[in-house]
Amino acid sequence: MLTKRIIPCLDIKDGRTVKGVNFVELRDAGDPVALARAYAGQGADELVFLDITATVEKRKTFAELVKRIARAINIPFTVGGGISTVADVSRMLEAGADKVSVNSSAVRRPELISEIASEFGSQCLVVAIDTRFAEGAHVVHTHGGRKPTERETIAWAKEVAERGAGEILLTSMNHDGTKAGFADELTALVSDAVNIPVIASGGAGAKDHFQSVFTKGKADAALAASIFHFGEIPIPELKKYLSERGITIRL
């Protein structure tokens, strides 16, 4: 059986993991390669690296980093942040990334999804959707969830799938950072609406939140950051917990 995936997400600035990572076994938690290796060794199923570097110039540092990560780890990884053209995608895939994720750039110009899918295949394209529930509707947001758009979340999810996205990374801004659990209901709505895998993100704070998003939320994968980085929930412990509760997981 296909397993549910556990995906740690790392924020990268100027080629380094941003402050806030406190990984027990590592001397230099700022080194994304060392951290990636540690996560792969712990049984992470995939990794996501999000470049939050502000300037275009510094983005070159990120491409170099992607090359080093690709040489070092033997599990799949996705890179995102500032990808807005087919050429950006090409650079990342050539550097060795398995997938790229696009977000605001796809909202601005949905054709980008079709262009990437037809050039490189859907399998390497993750479309990230930041969503917020406000005034009775789920609305797609951009700019790290700050700017509302005109798009309704389920309709946008369907559109990105039709345009050739290989996966959807769904982040609920209402849940992100709360540690009170994932947006199970919305995740299930999106998962039922599309025929591509859905990665749930935002709100992970306890092991049972993962169980819930994989069952009630119908998620194919779950992404989290701080609870992994601070060792609050070690990945082996989480996977054992899920497996014992009947969730198909890679141990």
Next chain:
Amino acid sequence: MTVAVVKYNAGNVTSVINALNRLGVDSVLTDDPDVLRKADKVIFPGQGEASSAMKYLKSRGLDEVIKSLKQPFLGICLGLQLLCKHTEEGNTDCLGIFDVDVKRFPPMHKVPHMGWNHLTQMNSPLFDGLPAEPFFYYVHSYFAELGKETVARTDYISEFSAVLQKENFYAIQAHPEKSGEDGSLLLKNFLNF
């Protein structure tokens, strides 16, 4: 030992070369028939679209070269599918090493089949030292049917050929280069043939 990686218009080549490097093996990426013939091992990786890949191989005569090779040969992902008889992707005739066809997963399910899944009913020296029913990483929308050359199965929607083997030809649908330690071991076993 020289390991040749077949160069054609398919992605995912870098990750295979990186995986070989991690095993301490240098490889050469080539579409030169002579280099391919003389290599000790040949790896045929790939992600991409079948009909354009076949067109590319034929335009350089690589289809006939591949069929004539006698050294251990490993197809990965699209590489496996191109070694089969025919694929529904672009209604394409393939190399016909393996006597099975490649079909598309039915559209009412989530496609691609993406993530980690078991190998079962394993019967090949490729699997020496691997645990029972190991997990491998998959990303694909088409699958090879079961046949007499099937040496491992995976179940997604229904069972399909996860690994095929005939004489010197081996092929795996999953990505060993992305399948953690078990994937590395499978590649190492192949390199030791």
